Structure formats: C-alpha cells, structure tokens
Amino acid sequence: MRYRITHRTAYRYASPVHESFNEVRLQPGSTDTQTCLSFDLAIDPPATIITFQDYYGNAVHDFGVPYLHDHLTIEATSDVVTFAGAEQPLAGPRADEPDRSPALAALVGDRHLADEWAEFLTASGYVALERDSGELARAILAEDAGMSAHTFLTRAGSYIRSHFTYQVGATNVRTTVAEVIAGGSGVCQDYAHLLIALCRHLGLPARYVSGYLGNVMESGASHAWTEAFVPPYGWLGLDPTIGSPCTGRHVKVAIGRDYADVSPLRGTYRGGGEATLDVAVRGETLDETQGMVIAHPTGDEWGRKRLIQYQTLGTAAQMQRLGAMTQTLGTMTQTLGPGGVGQGMGMRYQQDEAEIPRQQPQQQQQGGTIAR
Amino acid sequence: MSTVSGGALVGEYSTRNYYDEMFITGEDNIVVPRPHYRALYERLAELDGGALRRASDLANRSFLHQGITFTVYSDDDQGTERIFPFDLIPRLIPADEWHLIESGLRQRIRALNMFIHDIYHDQLILKERVVPRQLIVMARHFRREVVGIDVPHDQYVHIVGSDLVRDREGRYLVLEDNLRSPSGVSYVLANRTSMTRVFPDWFTGLGVRPVDHYCGQLAENLRGLSPPHAGRRGPTVVLLTPGIYNSAYFEHAFLAQQMGIELVEGRDLFVIDNRVYLRTTRGRQPVDVIYRRVDDEFLDPLAFRPDSILGVAGLLGAVRAGNVALANAIGTGVADDKVVYHYVPAIIRYYLGEEPILGNVPTYLPTDPEQREYILDHLGELVVKAANESGGYGMLIGPRASEEEIADFRQRVIADPRGYIAQPVVPLSRSPSFISDAEGGGGRLEGRHIDLRPYILSGAKEIHILPGGLTRVALRRGSLVVNSSQGGGSKDTWVLR
Amino acid sequence: MLSRIAESLYWIGRYVERAEDTARITDVNFHHTLEMGASEEAQERRCRHWESLVRIVGDADRFFLTHSEANEETVPFYLTFARDNPHSIVSCVARARENARTMRHQLASEMWEVLNRFYLELQRRHEEGETPEGAENAHDFYRWIIEYSHLFQGITDSTMPREEGWYFLQAGKFLERAEKTARALDVKYHLLIADSSLAEAAELAAADEVPRDWHQWLAVLRSLSAYEAYNKLYRSAVRPRAVIEMLTLSPVFPRSIRFAIGEVDAALTRIAAHLPGLLDDDGAANLLLGRPSEAERAVGRLKGALTYQRVDELFVPDLREYLLDLERQCYQIGEYIEAQYFAGRVLRAEEVVV
Known part of the structure; x- marks a missing residue:
C-alpha cells in the first residue's frame, strides 16, 4: 500500500518560552517491509534541523529554538509504500503456509539469541517484568506447553485485544505494565508494552514500534504495536490493539525497547506557563493497488534485505555521523529510498473506510519543563 | 619474631601477615627498612612522637584553613566541612617499581580507550565474542546515545585515576580503572605542598620526582581537544561542576583556578545551533572544550535524564556535530563496570596482542552459573561489589559482615546476577602511619593498609602519568577500606628517580 | 564575567x-x-x-x-x-x-x-x-x-577589586536602597492615612512647618540615620516637606533616593565601560553607535528627573502616587538589569541568526 501521512504537533504556551530543544522521531524508515519515498519536516518558528540515526537505526531530527516563542508547530509529511496489501500480513507465515517457528520453550535456552537481542529480552523502563505479567504470560503458554513462538505471539496479541478495554484517558504517558494489568484498560501504547512484557517473560525478544495505520484518515495521535523476534522469520509485527499481525496498513516509524526510546517528540524548554498540545495525524491512501506489486524488490534486493535483517543490532546500528547540517528556514526536505519506485503511479486519493479501529493514540509529550 | 625494634617512634612495629612498604624481614628474622626507605627511616629515627604530632597537627590545620575540604551534608542545610586526614609518613615508590606501574597503566589505558571506541563504533570485540554482547548492552553506563559519534582523535579517556593495590607478595594489581571523572588529584598537589613545608629536609638526596606540572599538562591536553573552529580566538576551555553541593567542589574550584579556566555550572552554558556558549555579562562566548565533572546521565536533559538541572540541553547535539569536546567523553563508564573489569586482560590481549603487565584481582561473575554457585557458597570469604557503584558503596566484605548482611547480599546476587561481582579479599599492603596517642602529645608508627591512585593524562600523542598519586590509607586499625567517607586518610606519594 | x-x-x-x-x-x-x-x-x-x-x-x-x-x-x-x-x-x-x-x-x-x-x-x-x-x-x-x-x-x-563584579554589587545595593527609602516614606505616609483622611494626609505630608506629629518624622529621620544630616543641611526643626525633600532629592545624603539612583547609574556606566570586548553582534553594534542599554536608559531618565525635580512636584497629585511610581521604576530597572546581564537572560529572535 502507499500512503501519505501528515503528522502535525502544535504546542501553544500560555506565556512565551525559550531555549526549547527537541528531538523528533517521525520519519518512517526504509526497511524490508516498507520504503519511505519522501519525508518533509516543517518547524515553526524556524529552526535549524540536524538529522542523525539513533542506536536502533531510527531517523532522528533534532532542533532548538533558543529565543522567545509562544508556539511550536512540527509538521511531518511522509510518503510510504508498504510491501503488502491492506489485509495482508507484512511478514511471517501466510495463512496457507505451515508455521515453521520453533517451540517457544526451546528459545529460552538459546544463548545466541539471548546475546544478540539482550536489550529486547530484559526489563526496561516501561516494561518492568513483574509478577503479574509473568503469570499472565505463563497462563497463555499453559494452554499448550509445546506452543510455537509464532502461535504464542498471535495468541498473546489476541488475548490482550479480547481481555482489555480500549479506553482513552484511563492511562497516561507514564503508565507501566503493572498498572495496565491492574486497571484492565489502556491505549495502544499500553497494549504494546503489555505484549512486550508477555514475550520477554518467556524469552521471546520483543520491541516497541511506533508508527501509523496508513488508512486512518484523521486521528489525534500516532499508533504503536509490538514486534517479536520469531525465528526463522525474524521480527514479526503484531498489533495487540487490533489483535492480529501487522499488515500493509502498518507504517513503521521507529523501534526501541519501549516507548521511551521512540517517543515521537521529546524536548525541554525554559519558561513558565501551561502548554497546550494539539496533535493531528492524517493518512491518505495514495494507491489502493497491492503494494506488493509496486514495490516488491528484485531477487537481489530481497536477498540483501534479508541479510540486513539477520545481522546483529550492532551492525544495523553502525552509524555514521549524519552531520550534514542543513541551514534552512524551518523546512527540510529529504528524499529517501529508491527514487524510481514512486514514479508513474496513478495518484488516486481514495480513503479506505474499512472497519478498523480509529488510529489509536500513542501519547505524546514534550516533557521536562525546566522552569526558572 | 617479626617486629622492628629501636627508636621510640617505631617501638613495637609489626610487619606480620602483610606486605609492608617500608620494612622487610631479613636474615635471622631481623626486620630492617627496605633499601629505598633507608634514608627516610634514619630521619624518622631522629624524631620523637611529640615532634611528629606537632607537625601533623600543623599540616592538618593548614588544610582546614586553606579550605582544602570536602563537605558532608546532614539534615540541616549547614553542611560540615571536613578535611581528608593527612598522614605525614610518605609512601615511597622506587624507580623500577614505578616503571612497571607506568608501562602497565599505559598499556591498560591504550587498550581500554580502543575498547570504548570499538564499543561505540564497530563492536568488533562483541562480534568476535571476546566479551559477551549482553554484558555490554546491559551495562548501566553503556550510552547507546553516543554510538556512532566520533570524538577528537578517537580519544574517549583523557583523565584516569586507576586504583592499584598490592597483595601479600607485593605485586601491584589494578582494583578499579575509574574512567569517568576520578577525583582526588587536588589532594596529591596539596599533600606535596604541605610536605615540602613541614619537612623540607626529608626530601634531601632522595630524588623525589615533582608533581606540580599536572595542571599545566591537563590544560594543554584539554586545549588540544578543541575543534579547529576556535581558530584565531584560541580555544575556550571550561570546567563544568555540579555546583557547591558536590563533595568534590573544592577540587573543581582548585583545578579551574590552577588552569586559569572558568568554573561553570550547567546554567552558565547554553546551546544554539549545536554550538555551546557561556552566558556572560558581555553576551555569549563560544565554548570549545568542557572538562566536565558531571556524570553522563546529567549532562543533557534532552538526551539523558530529563529531570537533570545540572546539564545543558542540546549538549549532545553539539558533541555529535563535533563543535565541542568533552573530557572525558560520554560513555567511558561502560569500561568502569566491574563486570567489564573482569574482561580487561582479555581486552588487552585482543586489541594489543600483549600480555597484561599489571594483574587484575580475580573476579567471579554471578552471571556464570558455576561461578554463581561458588560465590553463594563462599559469601563469608569474598568481597561482593555492586557492578556500578564506587566509593565503597554497595559492598559486602564477607569476613567482616554479619549473617543478616550476608543473607541480604545472597538475595541481591540471586535477584540481579548482572549487577554484582565477587572477589577474594585482597590483603592490602601496609605502610607505617603516624598514630597519635589518645592522650598526651605523642604517638608512634603503626602499619596501616594503603592503596594507590595514580593520575593518568591521556593526550593525543602521549600518555602522561603523574609521578606520584594519591596514597589512601585506612587509618582505622585493621580496616581495609580507604575511602574518605569511611575513615580513610591520605599520604604523600614519592616516586624516586 | x-x-x-x-x-x-x-x-x-x-x-x-x-x-x-x-x-x-x-x-x-x-x-x-x-x-x-x-x-x-x-x-x-x-x-x-x-x-x-x-x-x-x-x-x-x-x-x-x-x-x-x-x-x-x-x-x-x-x-x-x-x-x-x-x-x-x-x-x-x-x-x-x-x-x-x-x-x-x-x-x-x-x-x-x-x-x-x-x-x-x-x-x-x-x-x-x-x-x-x-x-x-x-x-x-x-x-x-x-x-x-x-x-x-x-x-x-x-x-x-574595583572590577565589573564590584559594580554589580553596588548596583544591587543602591537600587535596593532607593526602593527601600521610598518605602520607608511610604510607611510614614500610610501611618498618616491611617490616622486621618486622605486629603488631610496629603496636606500634612506637604506641610512646611513643624507638625503635631513631629516626633514621628524625627523617627523616620533617625531610622535612616538621617537626623544629624538633616540638622546640618536644613538647620531647622523637623518639617515634613524638608524631610521628604532630603530623603528624596538630596544629592549628598547617601540614603536619599537621588543619591542611590546616581550610584546605580554610575555602576551601570562602569559596567558598560568594561564591555569593549563585547562578543554579541547585536550588543557590539549598539556599543559602536553609543546606544545605552535599556537599564542605563531607565536609570538615566530617573536620575535626570530626581536631579531636576522641585520638591513641589512630589506632591502632585500626591506623595503616595509619586512614591508608588518610584517603586515601579526601580522594579523596572531591576528587570532591565536582569534581562541585560544575567543568567536568566532570554535571547531575542533577532539575536539568533537562523
């Protein structure tokens, strides 16, 4: 599928602030499941933007507004092609294929896996790995002790979908897994954290993905889901909010141990006064034809991408300093991915009206106000 | 018979059980001073307890008056200023021993610097599984935020204060590497000043190497880190301190003053377009190099702890852009991890293809099931340390611990095997120290356990090791803990030509 | 600095x-x-x-x-x-x-x-x-x-040492003093109001003769260590108008508002004189053109007013208004000093060329 996503974040400050420093993770990556054709970031008031890649390979844009200002607007527009249809899983076994993943129980003793994905197997800030989530994970596994890793991931995802109540406002940007279990409700961010916890408890590497549902037209926030490392497939996305594997609708922006690593915006500023935040995410479907056809890489490319997938995180994250400073007046345009892919496609602006939950709020914040 | 006789001061000095720095048991069990201590011993023999007592009081008082103190805070906001007690009897290191220490430290620092660079770039050592990747990425001081960022001359470590100890055979062993921001060098300089005032004649003929070029060398090294854009204006170097409530604040102020650089707090700095500036009454002044005495996590609220008010928002951006250099670079703490310490000999072999010159204290890792078993069975004999603490905190000394403490640590080790290591108790060497009588104006020499913290300045071209260092001494009888917070004192360290 | x-x-x-x-x-x-x-x-x-x-x-x-x-x-x-x-x-x-x-x-x-x-x-x-x-x-x-x-x-x-720092210390001290002398008079004036009507109070404060409550005015002088100076300068019994004149407009009495503001002015001038090495582009331009800072401007204006005001003008419309205005000006000067020189200094957009 091909989508244009516009993600607009607007802050208004009751009294002017200054020395505002921000880091945004809003640029969809080009991975083996998607390609970002173009990305545009507009900041108002104007600021110099620096781009770099973080440890997990996410594209980060960093900018500061040192002088007094009473508003801050960040608008990111991306054009992304995902390599699957709207209802087609992006990776993993298809419905008609046998599940080739090993028994989950067999993964625990895999020292190689433990070493390779250490940070996705242990507790992190939001994912504490406490007793409650451990018991829940073991209860799901108990249905069938020989359950494959893939089956566990799917079952755990649908378990969350069916046993928790999706409720905006029940939780906040700092809610932990234990609190979600206790409260029985949450938003996509909480669901993703919970699913991560369930996987990690049983030795299945799991990470947090921030992104969009490309077909959701209007929303007040971006989306989030989980990926787990299921051999031999590699990282498989599962959206616990929907309760099923990620499809061509899922546009991936950033990955990390949990929300803290991928928050779309983090920043600090000086000055007093309340800040009001308004987030608007808009998705447009640019082409309803099967994305697979358009963007399916050639055999060569495919092979290369597979290779990337199986390389260690360390290599994937081998970063050069992307120090190219672009002095602009508030906007910076970057074109990424193979330039030719998007050419010659009929641009049809059709909205998908399938019955899918509205884009779910992944909460956003510009924390750490340092008031003088 | 292993006591020294002769001289009121030395009295019944015992050299039993430990390596003694000054004395050696020679033929017929007669205890005599080691050759390099002979001259000092003769001078000491001329004095009585009263004279040493007076000199000792004088020296310690002068520390207080000069404000060479550290501050201990309690409930009231007052804060008590204490001096780090100074013991007048110097610790001597002969040239050949020092040569060994120097070459050992040089080797170690070179390897560790390469290790840190590798960890934040290609991670070859992890890929080749010399060091388990898991241990590194789970280390508390591994800073994933600086992976891929280049630092000037690929140098991460600029100032090091390794802790060395000597075992029963007198072998020097490295106990900790201290690659973050080691403190204490101001005491080295103050101790020397004090000694030359109180007993100038003790130095005569011994060939004691001077230490007073430290600040000059440090300033030169720091200037050398400046990015080229400083140009004609010349580099601006500042010392970043957490502020007056930091226990090492005196040292920060002292070093800044000695180097003639500005002592700044986080709020004195700000960043525009990835350049760091000082806020001055004349407007903003660009900063090129920051000698920071603030921990990584507090340096930049944007990149690290958002609640930090000690740092500068956007600082990491300036580092990434190569517009400012930090000493030490961000992320060196990963090699300070006591679990990583265990791998240092392997690290030296891996990068340098050499055998380590200085040994490690044997270290057991609870992450290894067999070693964990051993640790849990021998808690009463081992020292258990938290992997990421320093200053004698988070530590269990098995032979001195109560049963409750041992039980507590057992739970901790089981709960968090990555968070702890265990080592056998090192029988630290002893050095004669002046112990005042509880009453009266006298005192005598008794053996007290010591360690040694040399200060290493690692520049772009050369590694300078200050010929001297801080000899810390556990002034409490029998104590093995030399930290200032726990009854430790210090001695002047004389490296001989 | x-x-x-x-x-x-x-x-x-x-x-x-x-x-x-x-x-x-x-x-x-x-x-x-x-x-x-x-x-x-x-x-x-x-x-x-x-x-x-x-x-x-x-x-x-x-x-x-x-x-x-x-x-x-x-x-x-x-x-x-x-x-x-x-x-x-x-x-x-x-x-x-x-x-x-x-x-x-x-x-x-x-x-x-x-x-x-x-x-x-x-x-x-x-x-x-x-x-x-x-x-x-x-x-x-x-x-x-x-x-x-x-x-x-x-x-x-x-x-x-008489360097920049000294002048900042002086600026703080005298700005505070100017403001507090105004407040001391304000207190006295409020005491008058507390005991009589507004109109009466205004009249009493402007009186050029020895009032019934002369001992209170004496106390005001004493509180500011001004009694001896008053005797020397005015050689007369305590008259409210004279007391107010001295505490407000005297060029020689060191606790008068005029004197204190004069010291603030001098300090800021010396601070500015320390600035030739100015690094801010913006500030350098101002210096080159001889433009004073906002703080200097505000202090200079106040100093001018205090230098050339007649005592009668203090009572129009009444002393309370006058004192309040003085306090406001002192406050404003403080704000300007902070904005110009201190750590809380906020950058203006035009200072940062993007």
Whole structure:
C-alpha cells in the first residue's frame, strides 16, 4: 500500500518560552517491509534541523529554538509504500503456509539469541517484568506447553485485544505494565508494552514500534504495536490493539525497547506557563493497488534485505555521523529510498473506510519543563 | 619474631601477615627498612612522637584553613566541612617499581580507550565474542546515545585515576580503572605542598620526582581537544561542576583556578545551533572544550535524564556535530563496570596482542552459573561489589559482615546476577602511619593498609602519568577500606628517580 | 564575567541592603506604636499601623495566610525571622550567604566569613529566643543587624577589586536602597492615612512647618540615620516637606533616593565601560553607535528627573502616587538589569541568526 501521512504537533504556551530543544522521531524508515519515498519536516518558528540515526537505526531530527516563542508547530509529511496489501500480513507465515517457528520453550535456552537481542529480552523502563505479567504470560503458554513462538505471539496479541478495554484517558504517558494489568484498560501504547512484557517473560525478544495505520484518515495521535523476534522469520509485527499481525496498513516509524526510546517528540524548554498540545495525524491512501506489486524488490534486493535483517543490532546500528547540517528556514526536505519506485503511479486519493479501529493514540509529550 | 625494634617512634612495629612498604624481614628474622626507605627511616629515627604530632597537627590545620575540604551534608542545610586526614609518613615508590606501574597503566589505558571506541563504533570485540554482547548492552553506563559519534582523535579517556593495590607478595594489581571523572588529584598537589613545608629536609638526596606540572599538562591536553573552529580566538576551555553541593567542589574550584579556566555550572552554558556558549555579562562566548565533572546521565536533559538541572540541553547535539569536546567523553563508564573489569586482560590481549603487565584481582561473575554457585557458597570469604557503584558503596566484605548482611547480599546476587561481582579479599599492603596517642602529645608508627591512585593524562600523542598519586590509607586499625567517607586518610606519594 | 557570578554579586548587594532596610523600618515602627498608649482604641490603631507596615514592606497576602492579626508581635516576627517570608531579614541573609557560597572561591574569605557569621548568629539568636520583644530590646536588636550590614559593606569596600563584579554589587545595593527609602516614606505616609483622611494626609505630608506629629518624622529621620544630616543641611526643626525633600532629592545624603539612583547609574556606566570586548553582534553594534542599554536608559531618565525635580512636584497629585511610581521604576530597572546581564537572560529572535 502507499500512503501519505501528515503528522502535525502544535504546542501553544500560555506565556512565551525559550531555549526549547527537541528531538523528533517521525520519519518512517526504509526497511524490508516498507520504503519511505519522501519525508518533509516543517518547524515553526524556524529552526535549524540536524538529522542523525539513533542506536536502533531510527531517523532522528533534532532542533532548538533558543529565543522567545509562544508556539511550536512540527509538521511531518511522509510518503510510504508498504510491501503488502491492506489485509495482508507484512511478514511471517501466510495463512496457507505451515508455521515453521520453533517451540517457544526451546528459545529460552538459546544463548545466541539471548546475546544478540539482550536489550529486547530484559526489563526496561516501561516494561518492568513483574509478577503479574509473568503469570499472565505463563497462563497463555499453559494452554499448550509445546506452543510455537509464532502461535504464542498471535495468541498473546489476541488475548490482550479480547481481555482489555480500549479506553482513552484511563492511562497516561507514564503508565507501566503493572498498572495496565491492574486497571484492565489502556491505549495502544499500553497494549504494546503489555505484549512486550508477555514475550520477554518467556524469552521471546520483543520491541516497541511506533508508527501509523496508513488508512486512518484523521486521528489525534500516532499508533504503536509490538514486534517479536520469531525465528526463522525474524521480527514479526503484531498489533495487540487490533489483535492480529501487522499488515500493509502498518507504517513503521521507529523501534526501541519501549516507548521511551521512540517517543515521537521529546524536548525541554525554559519558561513558565501551561502548554497546550494539539496533535493531528492524517493518512491518505495514495494507491489502493497491492503494494506488493509496486514495490516488491528484485531477487537481489530481497536477498540483501534479508541479510540486513539477520545481522546483529550492532551492525544495523553502525552509524555514521549524519552531520550534514542543513541551514534552512524551518523546512527540510529529504528524499529517501529508491527514487524510481514512486514514479508513474496513478495518484488516486481514495480513503479506505474499512472497519478498523480509529488510529489509536500513542501519547505524546514534550516533557521536562525546566522552569526558572 | 617479626617486629622492628629501636627508636621510640617505631617501638613495637609489626610487619606480620602483610606486605609492608617500608620494612622487610631479613636474615635471622631481623626486620630492617627496605633499601629505598633507608634514608627516610634514619630521619624518622631522629624524631620523637611529640615532634611528629606537632607537625601533623600543623599540616592538618593548614588544610582546614586553606579550605582544602570536602563537605558532608546532614539534615540541616549547614553542611560540615571536613578535611581528608593527612598522614605525614610518605609512601615511597622506587624507580623500577614505578616503571612497571607506568608501562602497565599505559598499556591498560591504550587498550581500554580502543575498547570504548570499538564499543561505540564497530563492536568488533562483541562480534568476535571476546566479551559477551549482553554484558555490554546491559551495562548501566553503556550510552547507546553516543554510538556512532566520533570524538577528537578517537580519544574517549583523557583523565584516569586507576586504583592499584598490592597483595601479600607485593605485586601491584589494578582494583578499579575509574574512567569517568576520578577525583582526588587536588589532594596529591596539596599533600606535596604541605610536605615540602613541614619537612623540607626529608626530601634531601632522595630524588623525589615533582608533581606540580599536572595542571599545566591537563590544560594543554584539554586545549588540544578543541575543534579547529576556535581558530584565531584560541580555544575556550571550561570546567563544568555540579555546583557547591558536590563533595568534590573544592577540587573543581582548585583545578579551574590552577588552569586559569572558568568554573561553570550547567546554567552558565547554553546551546544554539549545536554550538555551546557561556552566558556572560558581555553576551555569549563560544565554548570549545568542557572538562566536565558531571556524570553522563546529567549532562543533557534532552538526551539523558530529563529531570537533570545540572546539564545543558542540546549538549549532545553539539558533541555529535563535533563543535565541542568533552573530557572525558560520554560513555567511558561502560569500561568502569566491574563486570567489564573482569574482561580487561582479555581486552588487552585482543586489541594489543600483549600480555597484561599489571594483574587484575580475580573476579567471579554471578552471571556464570558455576561461578554463581561458588560465590553463594563462599559469601563469608569474598568481597561482593555492586557492578556500578564506587566509593565503597554497595559492598559486602564477607569476613567482616554479619549473617543478616550476608543473607541480604545472597538475595541481591540471586535477584540481579548482572549487577554484582565477587572477589577474594585482597590483603592490602601496609605502610607505617603516624598514630597519635589518645592522650598526651605523642604517638608512634603503626602499619596501616594503603592503596594507590595514580593520575593518568591521556593526550593525543602521549600518555602522561603523574609521578606520584594519591596514597589512601585506612587509618582505622585493621580496616581495609580507604575511602574518605569511611575513615580513610591520605599520604604523600614519592616516586624516586 | 559569567552572568551567574554577576547575578550573585548583584543579589548579595540587594539582600544585605534589604535586611538592613527592613531592620530600619521595623525599628522605627516600634518606636512609633509605642507612643500610642495602652487604651483599646490605641491598640486598634497599633494594629492598623502594623498591618500597613506588612503591606508595604512584606507581602500581606502571604502574611494573612498564616496569621489572623497584624500586631506588634506577629509583624516584627514575620519581618525578622519568618522563614516562609522571602523578604524577612533571616531569609535575606540566608540568600545572600547562599549566593556567596556559590562563588566563594572568587570572594575574599573575609566577605564570606562575615556573611556566614551574620547568618549563624541570627539563627542562634532566634533559636535562643532572643526575639525583638519590647522596643528596648528591639532597638538593640535591629541596631545589631544594621551594624552587621555595615561590617559587610566595610569589608567589601576594603577587599574587593574595583572590577565589573564590584559594580554589580553596588548596583544591587543602591537600587535596593532607593526602593527601600521610598518605602520607608511610604510607611510614614500610610501611618498618616491611617490616622486621618486622605486629603488631610496629603496636606500634612506637604506641610512646611513643624507638625503635631513631629516626633514621628524625627523617627523616620533617625531610622535612616538621617537626623544629624538633616540638622546640618536644613538647620531647622523637623518639617515634613524638608524631610521628604532630603530623603528624596538630596544629592549628598547617601540614603536619599537621588543619591542611590546616581550610584546605580554610575555602576551601570562602569559596567558598560568594561564591555569593549563585547562578543554579541547585536550588543557590539549598539556599543559602536553609543546606544545605552535599556537599564542605563531607565536609570538615566530617573536620575535626570530626581536631579531636576522641585520638591513641589512630589506632591502632585500626591506623595503616595509619586512614591508608588518610584517603586515601579526601580522594579523596572531591576528587570532591565536582569534581562541585560544575567543568567536568566532570554535571547531575542533577532539575536539568533537562523
């Protein structure tokens, strides 16, 4: 599928602030499941933007507004092609294929896996790995002790979908897994954290993905889901909010141990006064034809991408300093991915009206106000 | 018979059980001073307890008056200023021993610097599984935020204060590497000043190497880190301190003053377009190099702890852009991890293809099931340390611990095997120290356990090791803990030509 | 010089002066209320007086959060020892000391020591219950505070190099003094209002003859150590108009508003003279064109007004308005100084060329 996503974040400050420093993770990556054709970031008031890649390979844009200002607007527009249809899983076994993943129980003793994905197997800030989530994970596994890793991931995802109540406002940007279990409700961010916890408890590497549902037209926030490392497939996305594997609708922006690593915006500023935040995410479907056809890489490319997938995180994250400073007046345009892919496609602006939950709020914040 | 006789001061000095720095048991069990201590011993023999007592009081008082103190805070906001007690009897290191220490430290620092660079770039050592990747990425001081960022001359470590100890055979062993921001060098300089005032004649003929070029060398090294854009204006170097409530604040102020650089707090700095500036009454002044005495996590609220008010928002951006250099670079703490310490000999072999010159204290890792078993069975004999603490905190000394403490640590080790290591108790060497009588104006020499913290300045071209260092001494009888917070004192360290 | 250091010095100057001035004002009010007698009606008047004092010197809203009545016990305590009052003498001394602490290595040790002792002694007196009870004790007590302030000024004067930092200290001290002298007059004026109608008060304040309450005016002079100077300069009995003229417009009396503002002006001029090495593009342009900073402008204007004003103009429309305006101007000058030189300095968009 091909989508244009516009993600607009607007802050208004009751009294002017200054020395505002921000880091945004809003640029969809080009991975083996998607390609970002173009990305545009507009900041108002104007600021110099620096781009770099973080440890997990996410594209980060960093900018500061040192002088007094009473508003801050960040608008990111991306054009992304995902390599699957709207209802087609992006990776993993298809419905008609046998599940080739090993028994989950067999993964625990895999020292190689433990070493390779250490940070996705242990507790992190939001994912504490406490007793409650451990018991829940073991209860799901108990249905069938020989359950494959893939089956566990799917079952755990649908378990969350069916046993928790999706409720905006029940939780906040700092809610932990234990609190979600206790409260029985949450938003996509909480669901993703919970699913991560369930996987990690049983030795299945799991990470947090921030992104969009490309077909959701209007929303007040971006989306989030989980990926787990299921051999031999590699990282498989599962959206616990929907309760099923990620499809061509899922546009991936950033990955990390949990929300803290991928928050779309983090920043600090000086000055007093309340800040009001308004987030608007808009998705447009640019082409309803099967994305697979358009963007399916050639055999060569495919092979290369597979290779990337199986390389260690360390290599994937081998970063050069992307120090190219672009002095602009508030906007910076970057074109990424193979330039030719998007050419010659009929641009049809059709909205998908399938019955899918509205884009779910992944909460956003510009924390750490340092008031003088 | 292993006591020294002769001289009121030395009295019944015992050299039993430990390596003694000054004395050696020679033929017929007669205890005599080691050759390099002979001259000092003769001078000491001329004095009585009263004279040493007076000199000792004088020296310690002068520390207080000069404000060479550290501050201990309690409930009231007052804060008590204490001096780090100074013991007048110097610790001597002969040239050949020092040569060994120097070459050992040089080797170690070179390897560790390469290790840190590798960890934040290609991670070859992890890929080749010399060091388990898991241990590194789970280390508390591994800073994933600086992976891929280049630092000037690929140098991460600029100032090091390794802790060395000597075992029963007198072998020097490295106990900790201290690659973050080691403190204490101001005491080295103050101790020397004090000694030359109180007993100038003790130095005569011994060939004691001077230490007073430290600040000059440090300033030169720091200037050398400046990015080229400083140009004609010349580099601006500042010392970043957490502020007056930091226990090492005196040292920060002292070093800044000695180097003639500005002592700044986080709020004195700000960043525009990835350049760091000082806020001055004349407007903003660009900063090129920051000698920071603030921990990584507090340096930049944007990149690290958002609640930090000690740092500068956007600082990491300036580092990434190569517009400012930090000493030490961000992320060196990963090699300070006591679990990583265990791998240092392997690290030296891996990068340098050499055998380590200085040994490690044997270290057991609870992450290894067999070693964990051993640790849990021998808690009463081992020292258990938290992997990421320093200053004698988070530590269990098995032979001195109560049963409750041992039980507590057992739970901790089981709960968090990555968070702890265990080592056998090192029988630290002893050095004669002046112990005042509880009453009266006298005192005598008794053996007290010591360690040694040399200060290493690692520049772009050369590694300078200050010929001297801080000899810390556990002034409490029998104590093995030399930290200032726990009854430790210090001695002047004389490296001989 | 680092903005933070300049700011600390400026505030040390202000806080020490503030402690001294609060001591002076509280002291004179003690004297004044003492003479009211013991009748019930007198007690009521006394309370009104204390209330107006707390309104002018302190922060009445904050005061009434924790106190139900303003009287000769609650107000002096509040102005002297209350930790929750940021303007109390003990708070001022504590803050001055705290500021000195952060830059101790740059101060003469005597300067730090005197502030440290001042604070510790104040605390000791408080803990040992040496509260200013009764005018007799109070007078001694507040004298003691004033003397300590003088000790600090003296040590500063004889140890501090006359560089940028010194001028920031002076700017703080004299700006505070100008403002507090205005407030001291304000207190007296409010006492008048408390005892009579507004119109009468205005008339009484402008009187050019010896009034019924001459001893109160005398007390005002005494509180500002101005009585001898008044005698010397005016060679007459105490007349309100003359007292007000001297405390406001005298070019020679060191606690007059004009004198203090003149010192602030001088200090800021010297600070600006230290600036040729200016690095800000924006500031460099201003300097080149001889443009004064906003702070210099505001102080210069006020100094001009005080220099050329006739005493009659102080009473149009009335003294209260005049004093209020002065206080506002002092406040504004403080804001400008902060914005121009200190750590809280906020960049303007045009200073940052993007």
